[in-house]
Amino acid sequence: MRQIGVFNADITLSLDYFSGSSKESVIANLIHEVLHSYLAYTGDNTLNSFQHKIISEKYVNPMAIYLKTYFSMDIKDAYALAWSGLSDSNAYNNNTPNDTEYLMSNGEHITAGEIATIAGLYNLSTNDPQNNGYTKGTKICN
Numbered sequence: 001m002r003q004i005g006v007f008n009a010d011i012t013l014s015l016d017y018f019s020g021s022s023k024e025s026v027i028a029n030l031i032h033e034v035l036h037s038y039l040a041y042t043g044d045n046t047l048n049s050f051q052h053k054i055i056s057e058k059y060v061n062p063m064a065i066y067l068k069t070y071f072s073m074d075i076k077d078a079y080a081l082a083w084s085g086l087s088d089s090n091a092y093n094n095n096t097p098n099d100t101e102y103l104m105s106n107g108e109h110i111t112a113g114e115i116a117t118i119a120g121l122y123n124l125s126t127n128d129p130q131n132n133g134y135t136k137g138t139k140i141c142n
């Protein structure tokens, strides 16, 4: 039964996918999936790539500002996490090559390459060879 003013969605997160991830990455992914559910709920029940276009245009800024505030994190890190998962969006792909810049709320820019590198540090385990034993963010469990 639907309640007025209440939005319900079932979101399933894979433990394997988040093994070694940071809390920051999990929250960013959860917000991303909530946005998919919300867009479907409000009638944008279309392809992931079209929803990614909407997310990239309308939700990257508020998501990054939320992450920056909630985790007291660097604004560039917050934008990297907000942009991660949107690499199939037009806003992302129309701006190749990798050194293309995206505007952040503080007037500075982040490049596509920085998005991939920074988000990877939050997403990948210290055991991942790509990270050379270095990660960012808060461990999910000790």
Ligand SMILES: [Zn+2]
Pocket: 032, 036, 048, 052, 085
């Ligand atoms: Zn998505």
